[in-house]
Amino acid sequence: MTTKTVERATKAITVFIADPLSEDGIYPLIHESELNLNIIVDTGLSQEQLIAKIADIDVLLVRSQTTVTREIIEAAKNLKLIGRAGVGVDNIDLTAATEHGIIVVNAPDGNTNSAAEHTIAMITALARYIPQAFNTLKNGVWDRKSYVGVELKNKVLGVIGMGRIGVEVAYRAKGQRMKVIAYDPFLTEERAKELGVTKGTVDEVCIAADFITVHTPLLPETRNLINKERFAIMKDGVRIINCARGGIINEDDLYDAILEKKVAGAALDVFITEPATDHKLLTLSEVIATPHLGASTVEAQESVAVDVSNDIIKFFKTGTVTNPVNMPSISKEKLSQIEPFFGLVEKLGQFLIQLTDETVKGLNISYAGDVANFDVRPLTANAIKGLLSTNHGTHVNNVNARYLAERIGMNINEHKTTTAKGFTNLITVEIKTAHETHTVAGTLLNGLGARIVKVEGFVVDVIPTGNLLYIKNTDKPGAIGRVATKLAEKDINIATMQVGRDMVGGSAVMMLAIDNVVTTEDLHYVAQLENIDEVKAITL
Ligand SMILES: NC(=O)C1=CN([C@@H]2O[C@H](COP(=O)(O)OP(=O)(O)OC[C@H]3O[C@@H](n4cnc5c(N)ncnc54)[C@H](O)[C@@H]3O)[C@@H](O)[C@H]2O)C=CC1
Ligand SMILES: O=C(O)C(=O)COP(=O)(O)O
Numbered sequence: 001m002t003t004k005t006v007e008r009a010t011k012a013i014t015v016f017i018a019d020p021l022s023e024d025g026i027y028p029l030i031h032e033s034e035l036n037l038n039i040i041v042d043t044g045l046s047q048e049q050l051i052a053k054i055a056d057i058d059v060l061l062v063r064s065q066t067t068v069t070r071e072i073i074e075a076a077k078n079l080k081l082i083g084r085a086g087v088g089v090d091n092i093d094l095t096a097a098t099e100h101g102i103i104v105v106n107a108p109d110g111n112t113n114s115a116a117e118h119t120i121a122m123i124t125a126l127a128r129y130i131p132q133a134f135n136t137l138k139n140g141v142w143d144r145k146s147y148v149g150v151e152l153k154n155k156v157l158g159v160i161g162m163g164r165i166g167v168e169v170a171y172r173a174k175g176q177r178m179k180v181i182a183y184d185p186f187l188t189e190e191r192a193k194e195l196g197v198t199k200g201t202v203d204e205v206c207i208a209a210d211f212i213t214v215h216t217p218l219l220p221e222t223r224n225l226i227n228k229e230r231f232a233i234m235k236d237g238v239r240i241i242n243c244a245r246g247g248i249i250n251e252d253d254l255y256d257a258i259l260e261k262k263v264a265g266a267a268l269d270v271f272i273t274e275p276a277t278d279h280k281l282l283t284l285s286e287v288i289a290t291p292h293l294g295a296s297t298v299e300a301q302e303s304v305a306v307d308v309s310n311d312i313i314k315f316f317k318t319g320t321v322t323n324p325v326n327m328p329s330i331s332k333e334k335l336s337q338i339e340p341f342f343g344l345v346e347k348l349g350q351f352l353i354q355l356t357d358e359t360v361k362g363l364n365i366s367y368a369g370d371v372a373n374f375d376v377r378p379l380t381a382n383a384i385k386g387l388l389s390t391n392h393g394t395h396v397n398n399v400n401a402r403y404l405a406e407r408i409g410m411n412i413n414e415h416k417t418t419t420a421k422g423f424t425n426l427i428t429v430e431i432k433t434a435h436e437t438h439t440v441a442g443t444l445l446n447g448l449g450a451r452i453v454k455v456e457g458f459v460v461d462v463i464p465t466g467n468l469l470y471i472k473n474t475d476k477p478g479a480i481g482r483v484a485t486k487l488a489e490k491d492i493n494i495a496t497m498q499v500g501r502d503m504v505g506g507s508a509v510m511m512l513a514i515d516n517v518v519t520t521e522d523l524h525y526v527a528q529l530e531n532i533d534e535v536k537a538i539t540l
Contacts, residue, residue, distance in 0.1 A: 010035075010036045011036065012036045012037070012038040013035055013036060013037050013038065013058045013059065013316055014037075014038045014040065014056060014057045014058050014059070014078075015029060015037055015038070015039045015040070015057070015058065015059040015061060015312065016040045016042065016053070016054055016057040016059065016060050016061065017039065017040065017041045017042070017043070017061045018042065018043060018045060018050060018060060018061065018062050018065075018066045019043055019061070019062045019063035019064070019065045019066050019085070020043050020063070021041075021061065021063070021085050021301070021305045022298070022301035022302045022304075022305040024302045024305075025085070025301060025302040025303070025304065025305020025306045025309065026039070026305050026306075026309050027306070027309075028306060028309040028310050028313060029309045029312065029313070032313055034317070035313065035316050035317070040057075043065075044065075045066075047067070047069065047071065047072065050066065050072055051071060051072055051075040054072065054075055054076040054079070055075060055076065055077055055078075056077070056078050057076055057078060057079060058078050058079065058080050058081070059079075059080065059081045059082075059083060059312055060072075060076065060079060060081075060082045060083070061082075061083040061085065061308065061312075062082070062083070062084060062085070062091070062092070063084070063085050063086050063295075064086060064088060064091055064274070064292060065091075065274075066091065067091045067092075068082060068091060068092040068093060068097075069093055069096075070093045070095075070096035073093060073096045073097055073100055073102065074096070074100070079100070079102050080102060080103070080315075081102065081103050081104075081105065081312060081315055081321075082097055082102055082103075082104045082105075083104075083105050083106075083308040083309075083311065083312055084104065084105065084106040084107065084308065084325070085106075085107055085110075085301075085304040085305050085307075085308045086106065086107060086110075086111055086295055086304050087106060087107070087108050087111065087115075087164075087165075087217075087295075088106075088217060088218070088244075088245060089104060089106055089325050090217065090218045090245060092104055092325075094325065094326050097326060097399075098326045098399060098400050098403045099400055099403060099404070099407075100395070100400065101395050101396065101397040101399045101400040102399065103315065103321060103324060103326065103327060103399045104324070104325040104326045105308060105311045105312075105315075105321050105322075105323045105324055105325060106308070106323055106325050107303070107304035107305075107307035107308045107311075107323060108164065108323055109164065109303075109307070110300055110303030110304035110305075110306070110307050111294070111295035111297075111300035111301075111303065111304055112164040112165055112168055113168065113299070113300070114294065114295050114296070114297040114299065114300035115165045115168075115243060115294040115295055115300075116165050116168030116169045116171075116172060117172075117297075118243055118269060118290070118293060118294040119165070119169045119213055119215075119241060119243045119294070120169065120172045120173070120176075122241050122243060122267035122269065122288070122290070123152065123157070123173070123211055123213065123239075123241055123267065124152070124176075125267065125288055126211075126239050126241065126265050126266070126267040126288055127149050127150050127151070127152055127211075127239065128147070128149035129146075129147035129149055130288075131288045132146075132147060132285060132288070133146075133147040150210075152173070152176040152177070152178050152211075153176065153177040153178070154177065154178070154179065155178050155179070155210040155211060156178065156179045156180075156181055156208050156209045156210050156211070157169075157170070157173045157178045157179070157180050157181070157209060157210070157211045157212075157213065158180075158181050158182070158183075158200075158205035158206065158208065158209030158211065158212040158213070159173075159180060159181075159182040159183075159197070159205075159213055159215060160182070160183050160184075160202060160205060160212065160213070160214045160215065160216060160225065160226075161183075161184055161214055161215035161216035161217075161222075161244065162182045162183075162184035162186075162187045162191075162195075162197075162215070163184065163215060163216075165215045165243075165244075166182065166184065166213075166215035166216075167195060169213060169215065170182060170195060170197050171195075174196060174197075178211075179198070180195075180196070180197040180198065181197065181198040181199075181200045181204065181205050181208050181209060182195075182197045182198070182199060182200070182205065183199070183200055183201060183202050183204070183205045184216075187199055202225065202230070203230070203233060206226075206230045206233050206234050207233050207234070207235075209234070209235070209238065210235060210237075210238060210239065211238070211239045211240075211241065212226070212234070212238060212239075212240050212241070213240075213241040213242070213243070214226065214241070214242055214244050214248045214249060215243070215244050216244060216245075216248060217244075217245065218244075218245035218246075218247050218248060222245075222248050223247050223248065224247070224248075224249075224250045224253075225248050225249070226240070226248065226249040226250065226253075226254075227249075227250040227253050228250070228253040228256070228257075231253055231254070231256075231257040231262055231263065232262075234262065234263075236261070236262060237261075237262075237263075237264040238262070238263055238264065239263070239264050239265045239266065239267070240254060240263055240265075240266040240267070241266070241267045241268075242266070242267070242268050242269065242270055243267075243269040243270065243294045244270060245270050246268075246270045246271040246272040246273070246274065246276075247272045251271070251272055251279075251281060254266055254281065255280055255281055255284070258281075258284050258286050258287065259284075263286070264286065265286040265287070265288070266281070266286065266287050266288075267287075267288050267289070268281065268287065268288075268289045268290075269289070269290045269291075269292055269293060269294050270292055270294075271292075274291075274292055275291065276289075276291075307322075307323065308323075310322070311323055320332070320335055326399060327378075327381070327398060327399050328375070328377040328378060328381075330375055330377070330378060334374065334375045335378070337374045337375075338371070338374050338375070338376060338378060338379055340444055341371060341379050341425070341427065341444060342378075342379065342382050343450060344427065344442045344443075344444060344450040344464070345365075345379045345380075345382045345383040345386065345427055345429070345442075346382045346383065346385055346386035347386060347442070347450065347452075347464035347465075347540050348383055348386065348427065348429045348440050348441075348442050348452070348464070349382070349383040349384060349385065349386025349387035349388075349429060350386040350387070350389070350390060350538075350540055351386075351440050351452065351455075351464065351538055351540060352387060352429055352431045352438050352439075352440055353386070353387045353388075353390045353391070353431070354390065354536060354537070354538040354539070355431075355438045355440075355456075355470065355536055355538075356431065356433055356436055356438060358433035358434060358435060358436060359408070359433060359434070360387065360410055360431045360432070360433055361409065361410060361411065361432050361433055361434065362410060362411040362412075362413070362431065362432035363383070363384065363387065363405070363410055363411070363412045363413070363429065363430070363431055363432075364413045364415065364429070364430040364431075364432075365379075365380050365383055365412075365413070365414055365415070365427065365428070365429050365430075366414075366415040366416070366417065366426075366427070366428040366429075366430075367379070367414070367415070367416045367417075367425075367427055368416075368417045368418070368419060368420035368421070368423070368425070368426040368427070368428070369418065369419075369420030369423055369424050369425040369426055370420075370424055370425050371425040371427065372416040372417060372418055373418075376414065376416070377414075378398060379427070380402070380412065380414055381398045381401045381402055382398060382401070383427075383429055384401040384402055384404075384405045384410075384412070385397060385398060385401040387405075387431070388401060388404055388405060420443075423443045423453070424443070424444075424446070425443055425444055426441055426442075426443050426453070427441065427442055427443070428440070428441040428454070429441070438456060439454070439455075439456060439457065440452060440454065440455050440456075441453055441454035441455075442464065449463070450463070450464050451463065451464070452464050452511075455470065455500075455509060455511060456472070456509065457502070458500035458501070458502070458507075458508070458509040459500050460498040460500050460509070460511045461498055462496075462498055462511045462513070463496075463513070464540050465540050466495075466513060466514075466539070466540065467513070467514050467515070467516065467517055467518070467537070467538075467539055468511060468512065468513055468514070468537070468538040468539070468540065469510070469511070469512040469514055469518065469526075469535065469536070469537055469538070470509065470510075470511060470534075470535070470536045470537075470538055471483060471509065471510040471511075471512070471526065471532060471534070471535050471536075472507065472508070472509055472532075472533045472534040472535075473507075473508050473509070473510065473531050473532045473533055474505075474506075474507065474508065474531040474533065475501045475503075475504060475505050475506055475507065475508040476505065476530075476531045478530075478531075479508070479510075479529075479530075479531045479532065480497075480499065480510065482529045482530065482532075483510065483512075483526060483529065483532070484497075486525060486526050486529060487512075487514070487522075487526065490518075490522050490525065491516070492514050492515070492516050492518060492522065493514060493515040493516065494512050494513070494514055494515075495512075495513040495514060495515055496512070496513040497510060497511070497512050497513075498510070498511040498512075499511075507533075517537075517539065518537045523535045523536075523537055
């Protein structure tokens with residue numbers, strides 16, 4: 001006997017790098033041997049040029065230069081993942097990405113030190129007029145009079161946004177013997193104490209600080225956070241630093257505040273529109289600036305590129321990522337706890353949607369028993385995926401399931417309880433439409449896999465796979481026989497049959513596993529039988 005080896009060519013995964021990334025940082029991609037990666041580096045493209053090139057790409061990798069618009073996302077028909085080698089994702093249309101089921105990942109830790117160090121450099125340069133003095137000297141003028149600065153020691157630094165970078169800036173400022181007052185919605189008194197900073201509101205920070213630095217993302221709530229009204233309550237001669245995002249500080253109001261001498265100086269690394277070469281703030285001698293260099297160090301660039309490259313590889317190998325932006329972040333350990341339930345919840349969703357012809361308005365999902373101890377958000381997403389994929393097709397995935405459901409007005413509730421009515425785990429999903437409510441419950445049986453154990457409140461034991469018939473009937477003698485006979489007449493073979501009832505002579509259900517797909521005509525045929533109330537075909 002001869003053995004023939006059939007080599008199956010894996011389809012190449014095209015990774016398109018649209019902004020300059022560290023070559024050393026992308027070595028995980030370059031040296032990846034199991035995945036068939038096709039890496040294209042093409043930077044500095046206009047929107048139109050990028051749109052023309054990305055129809056078939058699987059992964060788009062960017063920094064802050066490329067704005068990933070809805071048009072780009074829609075033009076990239078195969079796009080599965082957008083990687084941001086850095087923190088801020090305000091240049092990516094997250095709504096469009098989520099809507100299209102595209103996962104967005106970033107690299108939140110890799111440039112923290114560099115951004116914090118740059119901020120401290122900017123504070124020092126601002127306090128001592130280093131760029132202005134250097135410029136004068138370069139022009140041949142030895143001017144010691146115009147550049148009398150201020151010390152940092154004992155000055156108050158106001159930090160708005162105490163995340164990764166804000167905290168690192170606060171640490172370093174304390175090294176300069178500055179006093180730090182900080183605001184962050186998540187900063188507790190205990191944490192502030194631990195960090196050795198005073199906790200204040202945004203206004204309290206503005207009132208108390210000699211230097212104010214912002215370290216928040218650009219969000220609707222943080223846009224124009226520092227504006228005319230806030231400048232008005234600041235100390236005269238306050239100095240402002242923005243190494244986070246253009247727009248957190250209102251640029252027009254800052255310009256006016258500098259002209260009015262309210263603000264003694266500003267250090268800016270970021271602008272609302274970048275590149276910002278022709279900006280009115282740059283005409284002011286009180287303003288020093290860098291062209292978005294906060295993360296531009298060898299170390300940060302290598303680190304963020306490694307992180308995002310590793311996440312791309314992880315995604316294509318395991319379907320999970322470490323730094324998701326548009327889906328719940330969940331650790332590997334936590335994911336492995338819920339992994340066995342993924343298939344079950346999806347089937348429960350698929351089952352329910354086939355019980356109704358109406359639009360689903362609400363979904364209640366209850367986790368009982370051991371499963372209630374876990375982070376179940378991805379399971380709920382999978383149940384929704386099961387529910388929606390029947391009508392929305394294959395583009396529903398874990399990334400966009402909840403978004404799509406909420407967009408069509410579905411109200412989603414999760415409930416957890418430790419008591420599981422005799423089961424180790426029990427997941428019950430209920431859907432509500434304008435006129436109907438349907439429920440199904442399932443469990444994982446030790447060694448036997450997934451089972452549907454309740455349908456519309458009736459106890460059953462069904463393997464959730466293949467072609468099923470759900471029949472609701474009145475509990476009268478002969479119903480089962482008549483159904484079996486009719487199906488036989490249509491040449492439909494019954495593989496298994498489960499029956500359940502609420503009480504003798506009351507409502508009853510039959511759950512049949514059948515070998516064929518039934519037609520609408522077959523369903524009508526069975527539905528017309530005596531004492532049969534409802535017949536639904538369910539394919540799982
Ligand atoms: N200039 C540059 O090259 C770089 C800029 N950045 C930017 O720096 C900023 C901070 O980055 P990270 O510290 O890594 O992010 P992070 O996510 O660790 O921290 C952001 C903090 O802002 C807080 N926050 C959210 N809304 C707020 C509000 N309304 N008021 C006050 N605080 C609020 C959050 O609670 C969080 O603690 C981001 O905008 C990021 O894009 C980051 C790296 C380099
Ligand atoms: O990580 C961030 O948020 C940054 O602003 C860094 O941007 P960059 O990657 O240097 O274009």
